[in-house]
Amino acid sequence: MCHQSGGLIARGLEAAGIPTVTLGNLPDRLERVRVPRGATVKFPRGATVGPPGNAAMQMDVLRATLAHLAGAGQGDPVLEMPFKWEATP
Numbered sequence: 001m002c003h004q005s006g007g008l009i010a011r012g013l014e015a016a017g018i019p020t021v022t023l024g025n026l027p028d029r030l031e032r033v034r035v036p037r038g039a040t041v042k043f044p045r046g047a048t049v050g051p052p053g054n055a056a057m058q059m060d061v062l063r064a065t066l067a068h069l070a071g072a073g074q075g076d077p078v079l080e081m082p083f084k085w086e087a088t089p
Contacts, residue, residue, distance in 0.1 A: 007033030021069035023048055023061075029079050038078040039065045043085055047072070058088060 003024050014036040022035040025048055026058040030038040041048060042059060050057035061083055066081050 004033050007035045010035050010037075019069060021065055021088040023065045027078055027080055036077065037069060039068045039079050040078060041083050042080075043083070051086065054086065057083065 002021075006022050007030065010022050011034065013020050020036060022030060024030050024037040024038060024040055025043050025045060027038075027040040030034055030040060041050075045049065049061045061081070064081050064083075070075070
């Protein structure tokens with residue numbers, strides 16, 4: 001799904017009282033579409049949670065994304081996460 005569609009869906013869900021967090025790899029786009037809350041990683045398009053086969057990193061990215069959701073209303077609405085791309089161990 002593109003960043004813009006995800007942002008529109010997230011804003012609609014938030015308006016209905018459902019908290020959201022949008023995970024993407026282009027921070028400027030998440031800010032431009034005004035996602036209520038977003039997390040970004042510097043990963044290639046199509047591999048937003050991490051390298052194929054690297055389940056440990058993928059779980060770490062998902063946990064950090066959900067932690068950003070849990071801290072709703074604290075800090076920046078779009079968080080740049082510090083993960084580095086690593087091939088399958």
